[in-house]
């Protein structure tokens with residue numbers, strides 16, 4: 001009986017699957033979620049304790065101090081910034097505000113599953129744009145641009161999760177401008193760009209005030225390695241943010257989240273910069289180690305690998321199980337669709353941790369080859 005009451009678009013929906021599920025294993029080393037390999041800044045606990053003294057009032061519903069700190073960091077106005085309980089909240093909010101039932105949205109695939117989940121919830125018609133398999137899944141922006149007629153919104157994740165491919169700034173700007181001519185909104189996910197040495201060069205954040213159709217999300221989760229504290233943010237024109245603010249959940253960020261994120265934004269940029277330098281050095285070394293066991297792997301544009309399992313003859317999920325036997329968690333990519341069955345996603349960390357990963361990888365691959373998995 002209850003099923004009949006559920007909105008028809010919700011009935012067939014299943015929850016999206018993600019990495020980082022460390023809660024069901026003891027002593028597991030997580031390489032499935034892409035966060036700062038240095039961990040959280042050492043002063044994080046101090047910031048939390050400081051914020052915890054002041055919980056007797058409702059939080060500031062406008063998150064004004066945090067939005068100002070973010071605005072200073074990016075040299076935009078606080079009115080260009082909205083904050084959310086993780087960027088995940090803003091992924092949900094965007095279609096709630098802009099997408100009506102039966103609106104067409106284009107989502108490249110494979111990509112982060114929350115975009116289509118949020119659009120489905122609003123009853124959108126989702127047009128999947130398959131990223132070309134024979135080009136390491138790199139996005140062909142010209143092709144995407146040719147498909148924008150009658151489309152309400154197009155999604156781009158840069159670099160893309162799970163493929164670790166980036167799109168150049170000029171290409172992205174062309175896409176945004178063409179989308180503007182066609183009356184299409186662009187949702188750009190830059191959450192994985194922040195730990196890249198090309199973050200400033202590739203980011204479209206400086207464009208938000210001039211491009212009314214552009215919304216960009218970023219997050220504290222990856223840069224400061226704190227997925228357990230939910231803070232993300234979005235940047236857009238004042239007009240766009242005004243409408244998103246109108247639909248935002250009241251008190252979406254608690255006082256602890258607001259205060260801690262403000263301190264991190266103001267005091268801990270060097271922590272992020274250190275991680276970027278480390279990852280830049282470590283990526284190449286990790287690739288050599290990975291290729292020794294798995295054969296050729298496309299050079300990641302980001303700090304995580306999307307590695308073909310090649311001739312191992314196992315699925316993504318079987319590979320995950322084989323790695324779990326050595327206490328290492330990698331991302332089972334099967335939830336990204338059939339085309340990703342033969343891939344695994346895992347991140348780059350510090351040299352010591354990557355050496356541990358490579359030992360586990362060597363043992364798991366040996367067991368798979370000997371049929372002992």
Ligand SMILES: Cc1ncc(COP(=O)(O)O)c(C=O)c1O
Pocket residue numbers: 018085086087088089112157161189191192218219220221222227231232
């Ligand atoms: C590409 C991408 N965007 C957004 C998110 C959401 O992150 P958060 O809600 O922690 O900001 C994730 C999380 O894994 C992600 O991979």
